[in-house]
Every structure is written in C-alpha cells, then in structure tokens.
Amino acid sequence: MKRCLLCQQLLCWQPDMKWLFSRRSAITPPICSWCQQQFVPIEKAQACPGCAYPGTGGEVCLDCQRWQRTKQLLHNQALYRYKTPAMVDFFERYKFHGDYRLRWVFAAAYQKLVRQYPRRQWLYVPIPVDKETFANRGFNQVVGLCPELRLTDCLRVIQTKGRIKQSHKNRIERLQTLQPFALNATVDLHNKQIVLLDDIYTTGQTLYHAQAVLVAAGARVVRAVTLAR
Template identity: 50%
Template sequence: MGETELLANQALYGYNTAMKDYVQRYKFTGDYQWRLIFQREFTAAVQQFVVQEWLVVPIPVDEQTFEVRGFNQVLGLLDRVSTANLLQFKQQSGRIKQSTKTRKDRMETMQPFVYCGQQKLSGQKILLIDDIYTTGRTLYHAKHVLAKQGASQVRSLTLAR
C-alpha cells in the first residue's frame, strides 16, 4: 500500500471459521445480543489504552448500513467506554461494502473518510477500533485522516485478524 510507517494493530483473535460464523451472526444477521460474547474482553483491551490517555475512535458505519442493521458493531463490543466519533463517510449512500470486495478491490479503495471533529488533534494518541482487520486498508485510511489533523500516534485494536 506504499505505507512508510506500519499501523501497529493488536487483534484479540484470529479470523478463523468460528470467528467468521460469529461475525456473520452478529454483524450481518444483526443479532445484537451476540455483542456480549466478546464485550468483556474487547472492553478490557481498550481500557488498557484509555488509562494511558489514548483517545478511542471507532470506525464508523455508513448511514445506509446503520438504517438496515440498527447498530455500529464496533460500538456494540464496548461496555461503558467513552469514544470520539471523529470520522464519517464521504459518500453516505450507494457505497460498496468492504465485505463484498475482493482483496485487490479493497486495496484499491479510495479514501472513504473525512474528519468531523471540532478541533485539531495536536499531539493526541489515537486508538482506532474495528471488528475485523482483513487487509488493513480501512484502518490505514482512518489513520491518514487523523494524522493529517495532528494526531501524534495512531494504533489500532480489532476483535480479529
């Protein structure tokens, strides 16, 4: 992807058949109760960064997905963790979902995000959180937007990779 600085991602689990089945049930079928299966572990992992004063920024879902699913699957994995919604999608409808793209298509995806915060992030440490790290393209796009706003460090934490 031409990155000069790698995004330090920590994944709690491998993306195996069991995890794929979980994601299908939770995210794509929309069974919100399934968030509870990994909520304690995911929250604990995020809290390790919160106590070190990292700002937690979830990868957003677009409006169309939210209307259908009714929730952001990343936020569902958290229990009482303060987050900063600093990213939003440029294109609000008709966007092709990452889950339907090939690896090549994912890698060629143009920057989908814009910064929607109220102020610069001068010197702020950012923890991006997402459910699945596949190619990393989504997280790198988010990282670029936040770094452009002055974030000093951007790392990511995902449920699976």
Template identity: 40%
Template sequence: MINCLLCNCQLTQKLTISNIIFPGPLKQPIICSGCFQKFIRYSSEGSCRGCGRKEMNELCDDCQKWRRHYGWYLEHYPLFYYNQAMKDFMQKYKFQGQYHLRGIFYETIKEAIARIKYDILIPIPVTKNTLLTRGYNQVTGMLGDIPYTELIIHQNHQKVAQSKKDRQSRLQTKQPFLLKQGVSLQGKTILLVDDIYTTGRTLYHAATLCYEHGSKRVQSLSLAR
C-alpha cells in the first residue's frame, strides 16, 4: 500500500518503491485524486496568445510590451494556474528539498510536451549556488526521462534568487544566461521549460539568447502561470 505524497492518505493502486526513487515513467498515481483536483489545469480559451493569461485581447499588455521591446513575443504554454495548491507544492518541492515530489506532474508535462513540435528542449538552469544548496534543478527533476539538453547556463556572477526580488527589479535584470561554448542553434526550434512563469523575464532572457544563436523559433512551457 502506498500513501499520497501530499496528504498521506492511502492510495488504492500499488506502486513499487523504484517508481519513487528512480526518475522515469510514473504511470500510477502518486497523489490522491483529491489532491490532484486542487491543481487547476490551464485552459487556452480566451487567453493571451503569448503568455496564456486570461485576456480579452489576442495579446495582453505585457506581451505587447515584450513584442515592442524585442520585435517578437514568446509563445508560452502554462499547464496549471499558480493557485494555493501549486504554491504549497512549490514550497515543498523547490524550497524544502522534497525531491521525491518531482514526479507528481510527470505525465501531464510529458503529454503537453508531446503535442509541441520542437528540435531541442532546454530547461532553465539554476545557479551554481542554488544547485549546491538545493541539490537539484527543480525543472530537470520534473522532466525525468523526457530528453532535454542543458545548453543554457548561468553567467558567473552572483545572483539574488528570483523569488527574493520584487517585480520591478526582476523586469530590469541583465541577461543572466550564456549558451554553452561551441553550440549552434542555427535553424532550430527550441522549447524552453521552466517551473513558473511570473513576469516572463527569465524566459525572455533565455529566448533572446536562443535567437541570438540562430534559432528559428522559440516556444516555452511552464508548470504554472
């Protein structure tokens, strides 16, 4: 018998311990349906074509600003709303080091990614400091065995964690990323993956880098928005 990873209630389906310990396909539920229902799936209906926000216009104000600034806007696919349940999950998974929670959205992420056409999937990296203190990149953790290439790395300067900055200073930050040396993205379609889309700043930095290195199209996906 296995318990729900979030509320600890007993799940009826059997799950082997290897499913929990090793990354890979997690077909059986690892959280109960009650917990899963608290996460609200994103619907693209009546949403901004860029970031997916609920919006009257085709492109929301923020995405129009990005388009004016860069000459393009990012096609972003959020999977869930950033509601209280998602906030609680992130708190445990990302900030309290509960790495065993990484497979909860595996099937949803895999399904969504399978519907997107791309050549290279690039996860948003965490800083060396974060990797040292957290011990893992929360994005690659959630991807499991879905193929990805860590082509984007952090520049060598110290960086204050995103979550500690206010919205305004996040919008103004300088390019924090580099592409790994010797990599060409010429003519490639890129899918960037991050955990949360807040202002879009991080993904726009990463996308800019891809376009500067020859990408023909950049799309992005986040677990929550």
C-alpha cells in the first residue's frame, strides 16, 4: 500500500465508472484527498493575465502594468496560490529541506499545464539554480517538476561572490536584483518561441531577467509557467 507523500496516511484509490470501462492501469495519486484540498487553485478567468495573480477579475494587475511599460508581458500561468500554509510548507520541505520525493506531488499537473504549449512549437527552458544551491540541495527544483518533459538548458547563473538568494530577500530587494543570468553559448534561439519554467512567481523579477537574456539572443516570444503565484 502506498502512503500520502505529505501526511503519510495510507492511500485508498477508488475507481470510477469511467476508469472501469477504460483500458488504463490503476494510478494511485501521490497525496491523499485531504492534503490535496489544502492547496488553493488559481482561477485563470479571475487572475491577472500577465502574471496569474489571483482575484483581479481577469484585469491586468498594477505590477504587470508597470512591467508593460518596458517589457513584453510573460503571460505567466500558475496552478496554485503560494501564500497558503500548505504551499509554504510544501516548498519548505521540497525546496529548502531537499525532499526530492515531493516532486511527484505536482509533477503531473505542472507538466500538463506546460504542455498547453506544444513541444514541436515551443522550447521549455527551466530557470537554473547556482552551483552552490545545486551542490547543497542536489537538484534543481524546477527540473524535478518536469520528469517527462524535454528541456532546453540554455540559461546559466552568473556566479558572483556573496550572492544573496532570492528567498532571503524582501520585495524591494528582489526588484533591485541585478541580471543574474547569461546564455549558454551553444544554443541558437533565433526566432524561437520559449516557455520559461519556474516554481514560484513573486515579483516577476527573476523571470523578466531571464526573458531579457533570451530576447537579446533572438527569441521571438517568451511566456512563463509556474507552480505557484
């Protein structure tokens, strides 16, 4: 018997009529229904079309209005609200404590969202982590959410001494962050359509820095998908 990845209670999968008449094998969900209900989905129709900030009634939020003055909006799509106890706890365990098993909690839903952009037309580009973070954690948390996707690893973090992690900065400090990314020289992005993949959209600064590098390299369109907003 499998256990919920979050609360460890035994998982009991109940087949429905649709499954009974299909030829699909049984798939036990990674978490129990109670844990799943603790995460708050973002209603796309009621979210900002620029960043997926929830509750704007489908209007462009003030942050995206400011981005619009100098940038092409990323039209980020996100699955869940970040500032909820369940999601904050998930990232604490997965991202900061390095529990790699937890990638399966959202991998299927995250990849389904990304696949709205057909792979034959779009490149999937994950936001990279710096060498120190990778050495300590052992994985890129964004790549962990994409076990079945073919990714284009074309960005790298510019290594700077004493660099402060984004998670340790407040809003103003995030917005003042200098360009942290550079392009891997072997990648041709001329006229390409790109989907940036990240775990959390907060101020948007990280994603827009990545967009700037990709556009400078010739990318035609850059969009974004995040797990949380």
